[in-house]
Structure formats: C-alpha cells, structure tokens
Amino acid sequence: MMAQSDSGKPDEGARESKVDTGRRWVNLVLGTGIVATIASFIYPAVRYVIPPPVSESSNLSVVAAKVGELKNNAAKVFRFGSEPAILIRTADGNYRAFTAVCTHLGCTVQYRADLHEVWCPCHNGMYDLQGRNVSGPPPRPLAQYQVHIQGEDIVVVRNA
Amino acid sequence: MANLKRRTLDWLNERMGSDGIEEFLRHKRVPIHRHTVWYYFGGMALFLFIIQVLTGILLLMYYRPTASGAFESVQFIMTQVQFGWLIRSIHSWSANLMILIVFIHMFSVFFMKAYRKPRELTWVSGMLLFFIVLAFGFSGYLLPWNTLAFFATKVGTDMAGFTPFAGKWIVEFLRGGDQVTGATLTRFFGFHVAVLPGIATLLLAFHLLLVQKLGMSVPPGVEKEIEDGHLPERSMPFFPNFLLRDIMGWYGALGVLGALAAIFPWELGVKANPFGSAPAGIRPEWYFLFMYQTLKYLPSKVSFIDGELLGLMLFGFAGAVWVIVPFLDYKAGFGRITRFFSGLGMFVLGYIIVLSCLAIF
Ligand code: FES
Numbered sequence: 001m002m003a004q005s006d007s008g009k010p011d012e013g014a015r016e017s018k019v020d021t022g023r024r025w026v027n028l029v030l031g032t033g034i035v036a037t038i039a040s041f042i043y044p045a046v047r048y049v050i051p052p053p054v055s056e057s058s059n060l061s062v063v064a065a066k067v068g069e070l071k072n073n074a075a076k077v078f079r080f081g082s083e084p085a086i087l088i089r090t091a092d093g094n095y096r097a098f099t100a101v102c103t104h105l106g107c108t109v110q111y112r113a114d115l116h117e118v119w120c121p122c123h124n125g126m127y128d129l130q131g132r133n134v135s136g137p138p139p140r141p142l143a144q145y146q147v148h149i150q151g152e153d154i155v156v157v158r159n160a
Numbered sequence: 161m162a163n164l165k166r167r168t169l170d171w172l173n174e175r176m177g178s179d180g181i182e183e184f185l186r187h188k189r190v191p192i193h194r195h196t197v198w199y200y201f202g203g204m205a206l207f208l209f210i211i212q213v214l215t216g217i218l219l220l221m222y223y224r225p226t227a228s229g230a231f232e233s234v235q236f237i238m239t240q241v242q243f244g245w246l247i248r249s250i251h252s253w254s255a256n257l258m259i260l261i262v263f264i265h266m267f268s269v270f271f272m273k274a275y276r277k278p279r280e281l282t283w284v285s286g287m288l289l290f291f292i293v294l295a296f297g298f299s300g301y302l303l304p305w306n307t308l309a310f311f312a313t314k315v316g317t318d319m320a321g322f323t324p325f326a327g328k329w330i331v332e333f334l335r336g337g338d339q340v341t342g343a344t345l346t347r348f349f350g351f352h353v354a355v356l357p358g359i360a361t362l363l364l365a366f367h368l369l370l371v372q373k374l375g376m377s378v379p380p381g382v383e384k385e386i387e388d389g390h391l392p393e394r395s396m397p398f399f400p401n402f403l404l405r406d407i408m409g410w411y412g413a414l415g416v417l418g419a420l421a422a423i424f425p426w427e428l429g430v431k432a433n434p435f436g437s438a439p440a441g442i443r444p445e446w447y448f449l450f451m452y453q454t455l456k457y458l459p460s461k462v463s464f465i466d467g468e469l470l471g472l473m474l475f476g477f478a479g480a481v482w483v484i485v486p487f488l489d490y491k492a493g494f495g496r497i498t499r500f501f502s503g504l505g506m507f508v509l510g511y512i513i514v515l516s517c518l519a520i521f
Contacts, residue, residue, distance in 0.1 A: 037411070044243035048218055052240040 061157040064097065067149060075111030080156065084108050085145065087156060090129055091116060095149075097156040098131045098142040109142070118142065188375050188398040193382045193391065198268035199402075200409050202371070205265050207410040208258035209364070211417070212296075215251040216353065223303070225349035227342030230305035231431040238428060249421035255297060257417065259447050262293050270485070270505045274377035277493030280486035282370040285363050287483045292360045297445060299352040305345060310432035311442050313348070314340045319455075322469045341434065372398075380497055443519065450515035451475055482508075 064078045064087040075088040077100050084100040088111050098118070100108045107122035117134070118127040125136035132141045146157045172178045190199060222241055224233040237244035266286065269275060275283035302313045317334045321327040336343030378386070385391040396402055444452050451471075458467035481488070489501045 037414075044246055045218060047242040048244060048247055049221065050242065051222075052242065 061155055063153045064147075064156045065154045067152050067154060069154075070095075073113050073116070075113075077108065077110070078156075080145075080158070085156065086111065086118070087147070087154065088118070088129065095147040095154060096129060096131075097145040097147050098127075099145070100142075102138055103133065103140040103142065104136075104138040184372065185399040186397060188372055189395040190376050190398050190402040191378050191382075192394040192396060193378070195272060195379055195382065198272060199376055200406060201261055201265040201268060203406040204409060204413060205258055205261045206364070206368075207406075207413060208254050208261060209360075211254045211414075212251065212258065213357070215247050215254065218247050219251060220353060225303070225346050227305065227345055227434075230303060230345055231428075234304045234428055245425055246421055249424075249426045250417060252426035253420045253424075254417055255300065256446075257413075259293055259297055262290055263447070266290055267505065267509055271502060272377065272379040273489070273492045273498075273501070274379075275486040276377070276380075276489065277486070279370070279374055279377055282367060282374065283486050284483060285367040285370065289360065289363050289367060291479075292356055292363065294447065296352065296356050296360075297447060299348040299356065301445060302345060302348045303352065304428060305432050306429035307432050307436070307439055308429055308442065310340060310434065311438045312444050313344065315442075316444065316448075317344075319468065319472065322466065322472050324469070339434070380492060380495055383495060384497075446516065446520075449519040450512045453515045453519040456519075478508075 060081050062078065062080050062085075064080075064085070065076055070076060070087070070089040072089055072093050073091040075086055077084050077086050079085075080099070086098055086100040086109060088096045088098075090096065098109075102109050102120040102122065102125055104120065104123055104125050107120050109118050109120045109125075109127065111117075112119045115126075116129065118129070118131070119125070120127075120136065120138065123137045125138040126134050127138065127142055128134050130141070131144050133139065143158075146159070148155045148157060169178070190196070219237065222233055222237045222244070224230060234248065237248055239245075241247075269283065269286070298313075298316060302309045317331055317340065320334060321331045323330055332338060334344070334347070335341070336347045382391065386393045443449065454475075455468055455471045458471050460467045462470050485501065486493075489498050492498045492501070
C-alpha cells in the first residue's frame with residue numbers, strides 16, 4: 001500500500017521480477033504490521049463499547065411501601081433494582097409482590113381492581129393473583145417476590 | 161486491481177472534482193534543510209488531537225456530567241468497563257502530550273519566523289487554537305470531579321473575577337452560579353465536548369488550509385544562505401513523501417502513548433467534597449504553572465493596584481502582543497533578520513521554563 005509505485009508494468013524481464021519479490025516481502029511485512037497495529041486498537045475499542053453487566057446483587061430488598069399506604073384491593077408499582085415491580089394488596093388484605101415486567105414483550109403491568117387480576121394493557125395479557133398467566137399472549141407467569149412487614153415498612157425481597 | 165482503482169477515482173472525480181483536490185495536495189513541497197525536523201510538530205499536534213477526539217467519543221459513552229454521578233461514572237469506566245482504564249489513561253496522557261507539542265510547535269514557528277508575511281493569519285489562527293487547547297485542558301480537568309479538579313477550578317475561575325468591570329459576570333458565566341457546583345460541571349462538560357470542539361474544528365480547518373495553500377516557510381537565515389549560493393535549494397513533495405514520514409512519526413507517538421498509558425495509568429483521586437477543605441500542595445496543571453508562580457511572587461498590592469489584577473493584566477497584554485507579533489515584526493517579512501524578536505522569544509521561553517521549575521521544586 002505504502003510502497004506503491006507507477007513502474008509496475010508487466011513483462012519487463014527477470015530483473016524486474018527479482019525486484020518484485022523483494023518488494024512483495026516488504027509489502028507483506030509492512031501490511032502485516034499495519035493490520036496488527038490497527039487490530040490492536042480496534043479490539044480494545046470494540047470491547048470498550050460493549051457495556052459491562054450491571055452488577056446486580058442477587059439478593060435485593062426494597063422498601064416498597066409503608067404500612068397503611070395501600071388500601072385493600074389496590075396496588076402500586078415501585079422501583080426494584082433496575083426494573084419495576086408491583087405490590088398488590090388483595091381484597092382480603094394480604095400482600096403480594098411480583099415483577100411488573102410482562103413476560104410477553106416487557107410492558108409494565110397494572111392491577112385491575114375491578115377484575116382482581118393483573119393486566120397488561122399492551123396485548124391484553126392477564127395474570128391471576130398468584131402471578132399465573134391466565135389469558136392473552138404472556139407465555140410465563142410473573143416472578144413472585146417475598147413480602148415482609150418490618151415495623152412500619154413493607155419490604156419486598158428477592159432471593160437468589 | 162489497478163483498473164478498479166482508476167475507475168473509482170474517475171467516478172469520484174466526475175462527482176466532486178477530486179483531481180482538483182489531488183492537485184491541491186500535490187502542489188505543496190516541503191523544504192529540506194537543517195531545521196526541517198521542526199516541520200513535523202504541527203502534524204504531530206494534529207495527530208494527538210485526533211486521538212483526543214476518538215478517545216473522547218468513547219469516554220462520552222459512559223461519562224455522566226453531574227455532581228452526583230461524574231466521579232462514579234469515571235470510576236465505573238476505570239474499574240468495570242473493559243479497557244476503560246486504558247481509554248481514559250490515553251485521553252489524559254495524549255492531552256498533556258498534545259499541549260507540550262503545541263508549545264514546541266508554537267516556539268519553533270516563532271524562532272523560524274514562519275509567521276512573517278504572508279503567513280500572519282496562519283499564526284493568528286494558530287494562536288487562537290493554542291488558547292482553545294488550554295481551554296480544553298482547563299475544562300477537561302474538572303470533569304472527573306475529584307478534589308484536585310474541584311479546587312483547581314475554584315481557584316482558576318476565581319482569577320477570572322479580577323478582570324476589570326466584567327469580572328463578576330465572567331465568573332458567574334463560567335460557574336453557572338457564584339460557586340463551583342454541579343452546574344459548573346455540566347457547563348464545563350458542554351464547553352469541553354461541544355463548544356470548544358466546534359470552534360477548534362473551524363479554526364483548524366482554516367489553519368490547515370492556509371498551511372497547505374501557502375506552503376512551508378523557510379527560515380530567513382537559510383533563505384539567505386540559499387540566495388548567496390552557500391546552500392543548495394532542496395525540497396520534497398508534501399504528498400506523499402512528507403506525509404509518509406509524518407505517519408511514521410505518528411506511529412512512534414502511538415507507541416509512546418500506549419506505553420505511558422499502560423505503565424503509568426492516570427489516577428482518579430478522591431471524590432470532590434465542596435464543603436471539605438482544600439488539600440495541601442494544590443496547584444494547577446503544569447502548563448499553567450508559570451502564571452500561577454508569577455501571581456505568587458506578586459505582592460498583594462502594587463501601589464493601589466491588586467497584585468492579582470496586575471498579574472492578569474500583564475499576562476493579557478503579553479498574550480495580545482504574542483498574537484499580533486507578525487504585524488510588529490513586519491520587517492522579517494522583507495527577509496530582514498530581526499534579532500529583537502528572537503531575543504523576545506528567548507526571554508518568553510526562558511521565563512516559562514524557569515518559573516515552571518520554580519513552581520515544581
Ligand atoms: S407485553 Fe404484555 S401482553 Fe404483550
């Protein structure tokens with residue numbers, strides 16, 4: 001590439017071909033060196049651009065609400081690590097917590113007080129109060145979390 | 161293969177007249193004489209600038225310009241992102257090397273009197289680029305939001321407050337308030353990645369266009385020797401001969417840069433605490449040391465004028481003289497050897513070196 005010249009006309013006899021061999025060697029060495037150098041810069045850059053996994057601790061516990069904040073048959077979506085989760089207080093006063101990420105295409109689900117079910121508005125997916133996918137496109141149930149009441153706090157925990 | 165190349169070139173030529181560009185590139189020749197080595201520094205500065213742009217873009221992918229997230233995001237780059245430490249280290253090292261090279265480039269141009277007619281505007285645009293480079297250094301220094309950066313910025317912006325009349329306004333403009341806060345950080349980020357690169361690109365294009373158009377200047381001494389027939393006039397084409405030598409230099413610089421960055425990774429320090437007290441031994445980056453040291457020597461009051469104000473006025477005046485030096489030293493344009501200006505250059509260079517050394521030791 002660098003050592004290119006305009007004198008490379010074909011058929012100029014044996015001397016020319018001897019020069020050609022030498023030149024080919026130089027070109028080969030130069031070319032390899034350049035390619036290796038470029039690769040050694042591209043490689044770190046490409047690796048750099050790939051984001052490292054966000055270090056999520058496998059045990060996560062979050063204060064989702066205060067005692068008394070939720071009425072019966074109501075729910076609230078809260079931040080759980082980097083994802084939304086939903087805390088539901090059933091009609092008989094029990095707490096349930098699930099991930100709020102729909103297992104179909106990832107919409108955030110909501111609680112339907114009128115149906116006593118969890119509903120995904122995107123494609124009309126439906127889950128029951130155990131998190132089971134009961135109708136619509138969702139292929140899997142919602143992952144369930146544990147709920148503990150600690151003093152005034154309602155703590156939601158995910159175990160590894 | 162050759163046919164393909166020819167056809168590609170023809171295709172391009174039909175659409176953008178690239179023969180004209182090639183003609184433009186080929187027209188310049190680089191003189192060969194005993195000072196030729198100094199011609200390489202401009203290209204070297206350009207090369208390091210390109211490194212800065214590339215590594216800067218990479219850093220932008222993870223950096224967060226807020227008081228609560230800046231330090232952590234740099235820490236994240238250095239500890240979590242693959243090769244993040246290397247990219248940041250190269251950015252910091254290359255910044256410092258670039259400033260050093262820019263200083264060398266400026267002084268070599270000065271002593272070879274390459275600024276003389278018709279290259280006055282090349283010099284002026286170069287000087288503006290020089291100030292932009294310092295502004296890059298100053299604004300970039302704050303971005304990791306560590307203690308040293310925080311206080312250096314506090315002191316640095318404080319000085320701007322001594323500017324007569326507009327001082328208070330300038331400080332508020334720089335800081336985005338009356339204190340150095342997260343607002344300052346966001347502002348400096350804006351300067352560093354948007355405002356300054358924009359201005360620098362325009363100036364650089366202008367500067368390079370002039371250099372290409374006017375060709376290289378031959379120092380008056382060498383010019384005279386050639387005229388008197390003591391020295392043969394020799395030169396090589398800029399494109400591709402000189403450029404290939406340039407590239408070899410860049411290749412070497414890349415090696416040095418990689419080695420420095422890997423062996424001496426740039427440190428991050430401690431996160432800034434705006435309400436903590438300043439650490440001992442705080443001082444600006446090396447390229448500001450000579451000004452810092454000068455201000456230290458000035459008494460707080462010189463008759464009725466503030467020492468700081470006097471110092472800043474002197475530096476402002478000196479900077480202005482330096483920018484318009486081609487117009488002051490117009491005699492050099494006629495090939496006259498103007499010793500006064502060479503002496504001035506020696507004085508300035510000596511002053512910077514001596515004062516910087518005094519500040520370090
Ligand atoms: S994403 Fe929830 S039903 Fe499709």
